[in-house]
Amino acid sequence: MSNSRNLAGALQRLLFDRQGELTRDLLRQPGQFGLGQVPRRLAPDRTTTMTCGFCSTGCGLSIHLKQGQALNLSPATDYPVNLGMACPKGWEALTPLAAKDRATAPLMRKSRSEALVETDWASALDCFVQRFRQVQERHGKGSVAWLGTGQITVEELALLGAFAKFGMGMIHGDGNTRQCMATSVVAYKQSLGFDAPPYTYADFEQSDVLVFVGANPCIAHPIMWERVCRNRKQPKIIVIDPRKTETAMAATLHLPLEPKSDLVLFYTVTNLLIQQGLIDMGFIERSVSGFEELKAHVEAFTLERAVSATGLPEADILELVSSIGQGKAVSLWWTMGVNQSYEGVRVAQSLINIALITGNIGRPGTGANSITGQCNAMGSRMFSNTTGLFAGRDFTNPEHRAEIAELLSIDLDTIPSEPSWAYDQIMEGINRGQIKGLWVVATNTAHSWINQADAHDLLNKLEFLVVQDMYASTETAAFADLVLPAAGWGEKEGTFINSERRFGLVKKVSRAPGQALADFSIVKLLAEAWGVGAMFKEWSSPEAVFQILKRCSRGRPCDISGIRDYQMLDEMRGIQWPLPEGQEPLPGEERRLFSDGRFHHADGRARLLFEEPRKQPETVDKNYPLLLLTGRGTSSQWHTGTRTNKSAVLRKLFPEDAYVEISPKDARDRQIGQNEWVVVESRRGRVLARAFVSHVVRPGQCFMPMHYAKVNQLTFAAFDPYSRQPSYKNCAVRLLRKSEVFDLE
Numbered sequence: 001m002s003n004s005r006n007l008a009g010a011l012q013r014l015l016f017d018r019q020g021e022l023t024r025d026l027l028r029q030p031g032q033f034g035l036g037q038v039p040r041r042l043a044p045d046r047t048t049t050m051t052c053g054f055c056s057t058g059c060g061l062s063i064h065l066k067q068g069q070a071l072n073l074s075p076a077t078d079y080p081v082n083l084g085m086a087c088p089k090g091w092e093a094l095t096p097l098a099a100k101d102r103a104t105a106p107l108m109r110k111s112r113s114e115a116l117v118e119t120d121w122a123s124a125l126d127c128f129v130q131r132f133r134q135v136q137e138r139h140g141k142g143s144v145a146w147l148g149t150g151q152i153t154v155e156e157l158a159l160l161g162a163f164a165k166f167g168m169g170m171i172h173g174d175g176n177t178r179q180c181m182a183t184s185v186v187a188y189k190q191s192l193g194f195d196a197p198p199y200t201y202a203d204f205e206q207s208d209v210l211v212f213v214g215a216n217p218c219i220a221h222p223i224m225w226e227r228v229c230r231n232r233k234q235p236k237i238i239v240i241d242p243r244k245t246e247t248a249m250a251a252t253l254h255l256p257l258e259p260k261s262d263l264v265l266f267y268t269v270t271n272l273l274i275q276q277g278l279i280d281m282g283f284i285e286r287s288v289s290g291f292e293e294l295k296a297h298v299e300a301f302t303l304e305r306a307v308s309a310t311g312l313p314e315a316d317i318l319e320l321v322s323s324i325g326q327g328k329a330v331s332l333w334w335t336m337g338v339n340q341s342y343e344g345v346r347v348a349q350s351l352i353n354i355a356l357i358t359g360n361i362g363r364p365g366t367g368a369n370s371i372t373g374q375c376n377a378m379g380s381r382m383f384s385n386t387t388g389l390f391a392g393r394d395f396t397n398p399e400h401r402a403e404i405a406e407l408l409s410i411d412l413d414t415i416p417s418e419p420s421w422a423y424d425q426i427m428e429g430i431n432r433g434q435i436k437g438l439w440v441v442a443t444n445t446a447h448s449w450i451n452q453a454d455a456h457d458l459l460n461k462l463e464f465l466v467v468q469d470m471y472a473s474t475e476t477a478a479f480a481d482l483v484l485p486a487a488g489w490g491e492k493e494g495t496f497i498n499s500e501r502r503f504g505l506v507k508k509v510s511r512a513p514g515q516a517l518a519d520f521s522i523v524k525l526l527a528e529a530w531g532v533g534a535m536f537k538e539w540s541s542p543e544a545v546f547q548i549l550k551r552c553s554r555g556r557p558c559d560i561s562g563i564r565d566y567q568m569l570d571e572m573r574g575i576q577w578p579l580p581e582g583q584e585p586l587p588g589e590e591r592r593l594f595s596d597g598r599f600h601h602a603d604g605r606a607r608l609l610f611e612e613p614r615k616q617p618e619t620v621d622k623n624y625p626l627l628l629l630t631g632r633g634t635s636s637q638w639h640t641g642t643r644t645n646k647s648a649v650l651r652k653l654f655p656e657d658a659y660v661e662i663s664p665k666d667a668r669d670r671q672i673g674q675n676e677w678v679v680v681e682s683r684r685g686r687v688l689a690r691a692f693v694s695h696v697v698r699p700g701q702c703f704m705p706m707h708y709a710k711v712n713q714l715t716f717a718a719f720d721p722y723s724r725q726p727s728y729k730n731c732a733v734r735l736l737r738k739s740e741v742f743d744l745e
C-alpha cells in the first residue's frame with residue numbers, strides 16, 4: 001500500500017507541475033530540485049547557453065527566450081567547441097520539438113491485432129510492471145532486455161541502467177552506440193587500457209598532417225571541418241576512402257582504396273615506417289609494449305602487396321608514409337568507415353599503432369582519434385550500465401561490483417556478475433526465444449538495425465515491447481504494445497559528453513507537449529511502480545545523479561570529481577574529463593590525454609595489437625556484381641530522420657526520394673539515365689531509388705545514404721568479433737531498371 005501511495009503521489013506532483021509550467025519559467029538556476037519541486041524563477045526574457053542535441057560535436061547554442069519559452073537560437077560565440085558556428089541541424093534544433101506527431105500521452109494496445117489507443121500514466125505504469133513481471137515469471141529474469149541510446153542525457157542513461165539491472169533484475173541491455181562506436185571503445189580499451197579518445201578539437205588546428213580514414217567531416221561533422229579550415233599551418237590533408245567524398249574533394253591527397261583493404265594498407269604503412277626509420281624509438285621504449293612482435297608481423301606486408309590489395313599507386317602509398325613519418329604533428333582521424341566493419345577493431349588499432357610508434361600522441365596536433373556519432377555516445381559508453389559497469393568497470397570483476405554496491409549503498413547481490421549480451425546477441429536471443437520482453441528507449445531499431453527485414457520479424461516475436469520516445473510515429477513504435485511519451489532535448493535538463501570528452505549542459509527551455517515526461521521522470525515513476533523506489537531515493541534529480549556519478553568516477557580514468565555542479569559546467573562552457581577533485585580548469589580550456597606518455601594498463605604502457613586481415617563476409621559475384629557502400633547523405637540529415645525530417649528547412653536540403661550513387665560506366669552498362677528510378681537488390685531485399693550518376697563512386701561500387709527507411713533491407717548482418725559492431729558499409733547488390741522488374745512491391 002505504501003508503494004502505491006508513493007507512486008500516486010509522485011505521479012500527481014509530476015502532472016501538477018506539467019500543468020503549472022505555463023505560468024513558470026522553464027530554465028533552472030543552480031541548486032537541486034526533486035520530483036515535483038519548482039525551479040527557481042528567472043527573468044522571462046533572456047538568453048542562455050546549452051549544448052546541441054544532435055551530433056557528438058557538442059556545439060554550444062544560445063537559446064533566446066521570451067516569457068520563459070525558447071523563441072529561437074543562434075550559435076554561441078564563446079563556446080570552445082564551435083566558436084560561433086553551427087551546421088544546418090544546429091540552426092533547426094528547436095524545430096523537431098513542435099512536430100505534429102509528438103507522443104503526447106501513453107499509448108497501449110490490448111492485443112497485436114488491435115490499434116494503439118491513448119491511456120493514462122497510471123494504467124501505462126501498471127501495464128509496464130505487470131507485463132514485464134509476467135514475462136520474467138514465465139521465462140526467468142534474463143528473458144527481458146532493454147536497448148538504450150546515445151540520445152538521452154548522462155543522468156537518464158545512468159538511472160535507466162541502474163533501475164533495469166539493480167531494480168528489475170535484467171541481465172541484458174545495450175545501446176545504439178553499439179551501431180556506431182563499439183569498435184573504437186574496444187580498440188581503445190585493448191590498446192590504451194581505457195576507452196579514452198586522447199584529443200581535443202584544438203588538434204584540428206594544430207596538426208601539420210591530418211589523415212581522415214572512412215570519415216567525411218565536411219558532411220557528418222561540419223563544425224569539426226570548420227576547425228580544420230581554421231588551421232593556419234597549411235596542413236597536408238589526406239583522405240582514405242573508397243568514395244570521392246566532399247572531404248576528399250578538399251584534400252591534399254585522396255587515396256580511393258578498395259573497400260575493406262584498410263588493414264593491408266596500414267600494416268604496409270607501418271612496415272615502411274619501420275624500414276625507413278621514421279619512428280620514435282625513444283617513445284616506444286618508454287611507453288609501448290609489443291613493438292618487436294608488430295615489426296615481425298608487418299614484414300609480410302610489402303608495398304607490392306598493398307598495391308595489389310588496395311588498387312592504389314605505389315607513389316600515393318609512399319607519399320602517405322612520407323607524410324606521416326616526416327610530419328611534426330600528425331593526427332589520424334576515423335569514424336564509421338572504420339567502426340562499422342567486420343574487422344573494425346583491428347583497423348582502428350592499426351591506426352593507434354601508427355600513432356604510437358611515431359610518437360604522435362599526447363602532443364598538440366596529434367593522436368589516434370575516433371570521432372563519435374551521437375550527441376551522448378560517450379555518456380552511453382561510460383555511464384549507461386549496459387555492457388560495462390559504471391565509469392568503465394567490469395561486471396565480471398568482484399572488486400568492481402563491490403565498489404559500486406558500496407558507493408550506491410545497495411545490496412551486492414542486485415548487481416549482475418555476468419556481462420550483458422551485445423545488441424546483436426539480444427536480437428538473436430529474441431530469435432531463439434530467450435528474450436521475450438524488450439524495452440526500447442529513444443532509438444529506432446526497426447529502421448536502423450542491419451538486415452532490417454529480420455529486425456521486423458524479431459520484434460513481432462516478442463511477447464511484450466515497450467517503446468519510450470518523443471514520437472509515436474517511428475517504425476519501431478508501430479510494433480509496440482506500450483508507448484511511453486518522452487520529452488526531448490530542450491525539454492529537460494542533464495549533461496552530454498561530446499567526442500573530445502567534454503561534459504556539456506542541457507537545459508529545459510521548452511515545455512514538452514501533453515503528458516510527455518522527461519525520460520528521467522519516466523524511469524523514476526517506473527521504479528516506484530516496480531516497488532524499488534527506495535533504492536533510488538538519492539537519485540532525486542538529474543543534478544543529484546550527477547553527484548552520484550562523480551562518486552562512481554573518483555579515481556577512475558574518467559574522474560569528474562572536480563566538477564562541482566551544473567553551475568560550474570555552465571560557467572566553464574563545458575569541462576573535459578578527467579577533472580579530479582582539486583583541479584581547477586580554465587574557462588573554455590581544451591585538454592588532451594597521455595601527455596606524460598603513461599597509459600591506463602597496469603604497467604603504464606600502451607599495447608601494439610594486430611591480426612591477419614579477414615576475408616569479406618559477402619563478396620560480389622556475377623549475380624550481384626556491385627558493392628554497396630552506406631553512410632551519411634547530407635549535413636541536414638541525421639540517423640533515421642526521426643527529428644530532421646520534421647524540419648521543412650532541412651527537408652529542402654536533401655532529396656526527398658532515396659537515391660543511389662553509381663558511376664557513369666555502370667550507368668552506361670545498364671542503360672540507366674540520370675534520376676531514373678532503379679531497383680537496388682541484395683540477397684535480402686530490394687529497394688526503389690533514384691539513380692544519381694556521378695564520378696564520386698568508382699565502377700563496381702555504389703552508395704546509398706543510411707537515412708532512408710528501406711536501405712537496411714539490403715545490408716548484410718556481419719559483426720566484428722571483438723566489438724560486436726555491425727558491418728554496415730559493404731554488401732553485394734545489383735542494379736535493375738524499374739522497367740525490368742515486374743513484381744516489385
